[in-house]
Amino acid sequence: MIQLDIWSDVLCPFCYIGKRHFEKALEQFSDRDQVKINWHSFQLDPFAQKKSGQNIYEMLAKKYGRDIEWAKTANERVILMAKESGLNFQMEKMIPTNSFDAHRLIHLAKTQNLQDEVHEKLFSAVFEEGKDISDHATLIQIGKEIGLDEKIVAEMLKSTDFKEEVNRDRDQAVAGGISAVPAFVFNQKYLVSGAQPVETFVQTLQEIGQEIVK
Numbered sequence: 717m718i719q720l721d722i723w724s725d726v727l728c729p730f731c732y733i734g735k736r737h738f739e740k741a742l743e744q745f746s747d748r749d750q751v752k753i754n755w756h757s758f759q760l761d762p763f764a765q766k767k768s769g770q771n772i773y774e775m776l777a778k779k780y781g782r783d784i785e786w787a788k789t790a791n792e793r794v795i796l797m798a799k800e801s802g803l804n805f806q807m808e809k810m811i812p813t814n815s816f817d818a819h820r821l822i823h824l825a826k827t828q829n830l831q832d833e834v835h836e837k838l839f840s841a842v843f844e845e846g847k848d849i850s851d852h853a854t855l856i857q858i859g860k861e862i863g864l865d866e867k868i869v870a871e872m873l874k875s876t877d878f879k880e881e882v883n884r885d886r887d888q889a890v891a892g893g894i895s896a897v898p899a900f901v902f903n904q905k906y907l908v909s910g911a912q913p914v915e916t917f918v919q920t921l922q923e924i925g926q927e928i929v930k
Contacts, residue, residue: 734898734911741917809846823878
């Protein structure tokens with residue numbers, strides 16, 4: 717069995733691209749049914765405002781001390797990278813916000829073994845549909861679409877449920893030396909950082925698979 721722990725943030729474009737690259741690699745791995753995936757929360761900016769009043773270009777320009785044109789050029793490269801992965805990023809629609817409640821929804825989904833489904837829906841909502849994933853109505857709808865009871869999702873969002881789990885995931889990552897996402901940790905010792913090419917994931921899976929056989 718190969719245990720894969722993935723730390724990511726649903727507001728991170730490279731996490732979505734990395735997810736898709738890994739999925740394509742897994743399709744090429746003959747023992748893919750022996751790979752157990754466990755998702756972990758890692759907010760890149762835990763202190764981000766839910767309503768920043770900025771678009772993605774303004775947010776990036778301010779964050780990195782650059783101008784709007786620089787931010788647009790940087791995003792064009794991300795859009796191209798996503799397109800090559802089969803993803804249709806609409807970065808101009810992206811809403812900068814805080815992902816904390818989205819991560820709480822992920823932990824709720826985890827209790828029903830729906831981690832992958834909720835990640836896919838949240839990523840698509842952010843980067844392809846331009847939805848606000850801090851909005852509770854949006855999160856309730858996403859939960860409903862993956863098979864969660866909307867009343868249970870609504871009650872969770874009104875509470876502080878899964879707050880500790882979200883924070884614990886990030887603390888665990890930092891303690892393990894992870895400072896950026898996506899971070900793919902195989903069998904608790906092999907780290908693949910970033911949205912690596914499909915071939916990198918294929919090679920990693922094959923090498924670990926061979927090591928287990930030995």
